Amino acid sequence: MNYETVIGLEVHAQLTTRTKIFCGCSTEFGRTPNSQTCPVCLGLPGALPVLNRKAVEFAIRTGLATNCRIAPRSIFARKNYFYPDLPKGYQISQYELPVCEHGWLDIDLGDGQSKRIGITRAHMEEDAGKLIHGETPETAGSSLVDLNRACTPLLEIVSEPDMRSADEAIAYLKKLHQIVVYLGVCDGNLEEGSFRCDANVSVRPFGQKEFGTRAELKNINSFRFIRQAIEYEVERQIDLIESGGKVIQETRLFDSGTGMTRSMRGKEEAHDYRYFPDPDLVPLVISPAWIEEVRATLPELPDAKRHRFVEELGLPAYDAEVLAADRNLADYFDACVTLAKDAKSCANWVMGEVLRKLKETDTEVVAAPVTPELLSGLLARIADNTISGKIAKTVFEQMWLSGETADQIIQAQGLKQVTDTGAIEGLVDQVIAAHPEQVAEYLSGKDKLIGFFVGKVMQASQGKANPGMVNQLLKKKLQG
Amino acid sequence: MTIYDLTLAELRDRLDRRELSAAEVTGAYLERIAATNPQLNSFITVCAETATVEAEAADRAIAAGETAPLTGLPIAVKDIFNTAGLRTTCGSRILGNYISPYDATAIGRIKAQKAVILGKLNMDEFAMGSSNENSAFGAVRNPWELSRVPGGSSGGSAACVAARQAAAALGTDTGGSIRQPAAYCSVVGLKPTYGRVSRYGVVAYASSLDQVGPLARDVRDCALMLQAVAGYDPADSTSVDTAAPDYQAGLTGNIKGLRIGLPREYFIDGLDDDVRRAVEQATATYRDLGAEIVEVSLPHTAYAVACYYLIATAEASSNLARYDGVRYGLRAEQAENLIDMYMQSRAAGFGTEVKRRIMLGTYALSSGYYDAYYLKAQKVRTLIRQDFLDAFEKVDVLLTPVAPTPAFALGEKVNDPLQMYLSDIYTIPVNLAGTCAMSLPCGFSADSLPIGLQLIGKPFDEAAILSAAYAFEQATEWHKRQPEI
Numbered sequence: 001m002n003y004e005t006v007i008g009l010e011v012h013a014q015l016t017t018r019t020k021i022f023c024g025c026s027t028e029f030g031r032t033p034n035s036q037t038c039p040v041c042l043g044l045p046g047a048l049p050v051l052n053r054k055a056v057e058f059a060i061r062t063g064l065a066t067n068c069r070i071a072p073r074s075i076f077a078r079k080n081y082f083y084p085d086l087p088k089g090y091q092i093s094q095y096e097l098p099v100c101e102h103g104w105l106d107i108d109l110g111d112g113q114s115k116r117i118g119i120t121r122a123h124m125e126e127d128a129g130k131l132i133h134g135e136t137p138e139t140a141g142s143s144l145v146d147l148n149r150a151c152t153p154l155l156e157i158v159s160e161p162d163m164r165s166a167d168e169a170i171a172y173l174k175k176l177h178q179i180v181v182y183l184g185v186c187d188g189n190l191e192e193g194s195f196r197c198d199a200n201v202s203v204r205p206f207g208q209k210e211f212g213t214r215a216e217l218k219n220i221n222s223f224r225f226i227r228q229a230i231e232y233e234v235e236r237q238i239d240l241i242e243s244g245g246k247v248i249q250e251t252r253l254f255d256s257g258t259g260m261t262r263s264m265r266g267k268e269e270a271h272d273y274r275y276f277p278d279p280d281l282v283p284l285v286i287s288p289a290w291i292e293e294v295r296a297t298l299p300e301l302p303d304a305k306r307h308r309f310v311e312e313l314g315l316p317a318y319d320a321e322v323l324a325a326d327r328n329l330a331d332y333f334d335a336c337v338t339l340a341k342d343a344k345s346c347a348n349w350v351m352g353e354v355l356r357k358l359k360e361t362d363t364e365v366v367a368a369p370v371t372p373e374l375l376s377g378l379l380a381r382i383a384d385n386t387i388s389g390k391i392a393k394t395v396f397e398q399m400w401l402s403g404e405t406a407d408q409i410i411q412a413q414g415l416k417q418v419t420d421t422g423a424i425e426g427l428v429d430q431v432i433a434a435h436p437e438q439v440a441e442y443l444s445g446k447d448k449l450i451g452f453f454v455g456k457v458m459q460a461s462q463g464k465a466n467p468g469m470v471n472q473l474l475k476k477k478l479q480g
Numbered sequence: 481m482t483i484y485d486l487t488l489a490e491l492r493d494r495l496d497r498r499e500l501s502a503a504e505v506t507g508a509y510l511e512r513i514a515a516t517n518p519q520l521n522s523f524i525t526v527c528a529e530t531a532t533v534e535a536e537a538a539d540r541a542i543a544a545g546e547t548a549p550l551t552g553l554p555i556a557v558k559d560i561f562n563t564a565g566l567r568t569t570c571g572s573r574i575l576g577n578y579i580s581p582y583d584a585t586a587i588g589r590i591k592a593q594k595a596v597i598l599g600k601l602n603m604d605e606f607a608m609g610s611s612n613e614n615s616a617f618g619a620v621r622n623p624w625e626l627s628r629v630p631g632g633s634s635g636g637s638a639a640c641v642a643a644r645q646a647a648a649a650l651g652t653d654t655g656g657s658i659r660q661p662a663a664y665c666s667v668v669g670l671k672p673t674y675g676r677v678s679r680y681g682v683v684a685y686a687s688s689l690d691q692v693g694p695l696a697r698d699v700r701d702c703a704l705m706l707q708a709v710a711g712y713d714p715a716d717s718t719s720v721d722t723a724a725p726d727y728q729a730g731l732t733g734n735i736k737g738l739r740i741g742l743p744r745e746y747f748i749d750g751l752d753d754d755v756r757r758a759v760e761q762a763t764a765t766y767r768d769l770g771a772e773i774v775e776v777s778l779p780h781t782a783y784a785v786a787c788y789y790l791i792a793t794a795e796a797s798s799n800l801a802r803y804d805g806v807r808y809g810l811r812a813e814q815a816e817n818l819i820d821m822y823m824q825s826r827a828a829g830f831g832t833e834v835k836r837r838i839m840l841g842t843y844a845l846s847s848g849y850y851d852a853y854y855l856k857a858q859k860v861r862t863l864i865r866q867d868f869l870d871a872f873e874k875v876d877v878l879l880t881p882v883a884p885t886p887a888f889a890l891g892e893k894v895n896d897p898l899q900m901y902l903s904d905i906y907t908i909p910v911n912l913a914g915t916c917a918m919s920l921p922c923g924f925s926a927d928s929l930p931i932g933l934q935l936i937g938k939p940f941d942e943a944a945i946l947s948a949a950y951a952f953e954q955a956t957e958w959h960k961r962q963p964e965i
Contacts, residue, residue, distance in 0.1 A: 045568065045580070045684075045802070046584060080845070145806065
């Protein structure tokens with residue numbers, strides 16, 4: 001029998017507010033354990049939460065960018081369960097009335113088709129702390145609690161069960177990831193856990209309307225593992241059904257070592273979280289004016305950027321995709337285009353030399369020594385034939401190292417392109433004279449040899465001759 | 481007259497005129513506490529050292545002319561308030577050795593005025609109780625009759641003020657925990673409107689009902705204490721950003737034309753005859769003072785106790801989850817694993833009544849029962865609140881008994897929690913409605929036990945009940961009687 005896969009995803013995005021969601025402690029990662037705590041995030045008797053307005057703003061931003069309806073009134077609720085990393089014995093979350101609902105994202109299916117994935121809701125909540133299990137000889141056998149992360153703000157974004165393959169799931173996740181990073185509300189770091197994903201996976205015979213029983217997969221911290229986990233789980237469920245078994249509703253942990261999922265707890269062991277509205281917090285009221293204020297600060301999102309790059313700048317779809325993938329890269333590119341005008345050559349340079357150099361030197365685009373101003377200066381010298389594209393690459397290398405302008409380097413090193421017909425003619429004559437055999441072959445119809453002659457002339461000019469002129473003169477002279 | 485017989489207002493006057501120093505006052509009180517506490521057990525912790533230091537600081541401030549209304553005045557606080565560097569037990573074994581690192585907002589406010597904090601007062605564990613018998617630190621005795629309970633949960637606070645162990649005290653009231661012990665001990669106690677005083681740093685019992693308030697010897701002192709702690713606090717999201725008026729300014733004694741409502745549902749079977757008589761006499765006094773007496777109805781009163789025991793226990797079951805032995809408080813050392821540690825620590829750390837309420841609340845919030853219990857209770861709560869708002873369309877304040885009977889005997893209701901719960905039948909609706917009310921002395925029973933009168937005000941209109949209470953106090957002598965101890 002053929003089976004259809006059904007996937008819904010729950011993403012926890014850690015919001016990059018400077019302070020925690022219900023207290024004033026810093027959210028900085030990697031500090032001394034428990035150094036960023038106070039009575040509120042330690043859950044001391046009598047301490048009370050106060051909502052961080054910035055976290056709400058970030059939730060509104062994300063909601064708007066994912067086409068959600070922003071609730072004019074939402075409620076914080078307590079999710080009750082015991083665990084040593086949860087200082088109050090409950091997590092403050094949102095349950096019945098979340099801040100965002102009814103959104104969607106369009107994902108690209110790769111064949112030019114797109115598909116709309118529904119977003120059920122996005123709700124705000126606090127993170128728990130971290131347990132460290134006896135990693136040193138002194139702490140062997142004991143568990144240590146670090147509450148620095150406790151009470152940092154999370155936005156849990158829950159999709160509809162609209163995805164039908166691991167590919168679609170990954171396309172959705174990458175899209176969502178790109179958006180939250182673009183918005184500046186999440187740093188998107190999967191490994192550090194600031195962008196976490198749980199997958200609800202089930203299978204059903206093709207054509208069946210009802211969903212199959214789902215398993216919730218947890219502990220997946222890279223896009224690659226998400227694919228692995230889903231594919232493993234789909235296969236496991238199909239095998240189980242085919243062999244006469246039944247899928248049970250359970251939570252399963254993904255093990256990146258084995259690529260397998262294993263049962264963590266079944267439905268009967270599922271917690272009864274006893275959600276109820278948190279009496280320590282008043283309803284969160286978001287006015288239309290606040291929503292509009294936030295909307296006005298939204299950056300141009302990846303889809304809109306791609307569209308503009310293609311429609312307005314005439315870039316190929318591939319270029320638009322690459323350049324829009326990262327907000328800073330897109331900003332860099334946009335700045336270049338504003339200065340240099342020629343969008344295609346800007347795109348070529350940014351996607352070529354700039355990206356290569358960034359990768360080579362492990363540099364962030366915002367810290368690139370060749371700024372859009374410097375790059376556009378270089379592009380101008382190519383455009384006006386001062387230097388050839390090839391020489392420009394050498395100049396670019398030096399600009400990267402020294403931070404000097406293209407003009408400074410061209411001047412200092414005498415790289416100005418030779419456009420004097422007489423001088424080029426001389427070199428052309430020399431090359432023709434020195435290679436009689438190749439001339440004969442060329443004349444006998446081996447047109448491709450023109451490249452050989454151009455190369456020789458360029459070499460003789462130390463790259464400074466204008467390649468177009470060289471080509472033209474060579475053809476003329478060789479034809480006789 | 482001895483120092484500890486002076487009211488806050490009288491002490492203020494003596495301190496300002498340098499007839500007394502804060503150090504002398506504090507010394508006198510510490511002696512009084514030492515002499516009387518073995519009988520009463522109203523203090524869990526006496527802070528002799530810090531109180532002495534605070535008194536010296538207060539004297540320096542007075543000498544420098546930097547005097548605030550409470551500077552140098554001897555106050556004691558219920559052991560539910562977090563006090564930096566001092567033990568904060570909340571009457572529980574589970575916090576038996578817990579030293580808080582921070583001050584509750586209310587404590588910060590009286591400290592900012594350089595009041596002297598004499599100690600931390602006994603209470604029912606986690607404020608759950610009506611007799612102060614549910615304390616891990618032993619029962620408190622009623623200074624009027626040592627075989628009787630002082631009421632609860634602020635039993636230590638009421639007993640302490642009645643027995644002149646402090647000039648005034650701070651307590652908390654979730655279902656009557658200030659007013660009922662105030663009535664049993666013949667002191668003035670006020671539960672402000674929910675949101676009037678910050679709950680930050682007050683160990684939570686039932687967050688949507690808890691409120692901080694004063695217990696004092698007379699209405700003026702009560703107003704002075706309320707003034708010190710009232711007002712918006714950004715650290716408590718449920719505190720309300722409306723300025724507190726000058727409460728003492730309203731104490732004129734003139735209440736001509738005041739419309740007082742008697743809710744007919746409060747004068748029913750089960751109301752003790754002596755209490756009924758005292759409240760009727762008080763009503764007559766008000767009529768004589770020029771008030772207009774009107775009968776009103778609060779139709780949903782009968783559901784209040786049931787509603788309260790669903791909402792309060794539900795919130796408590798969650799609020800008390802943090803006492804897990806992981807970060808602070810009692811931890812069972814012999815546990816075999818994590819779950820075992822939780823169970824053993826909580827089994828050993830909590831008393832019977834606390835366990836009972838955690839279980840009730842957990843049940844009320846459980847999946848499948850939530851709608852029938854917690855949600856239904858919230859709807860009833862809305863109706864009860866509406867009852868009060870409707871009544872306040874017709875009258876300015878409501879006049880009722882505080883409790884159906886005077887103080888009962890120690891041990892009398894320990895094994896009958898339902899009977900115990902019913903002693904809060906007149907106070908609980910006020911917490912559910914979120915409005916303000918106070919208890920003031922209005923007489924004594926045939927066997928000389930104090931009886932309290934409850935005045936209930938409109939939300940945020942504490943000034944109206946204080947004014948009405950002051951007029952009554954001026955016209956009567958009940959507040960001047962003292963227990964012999």
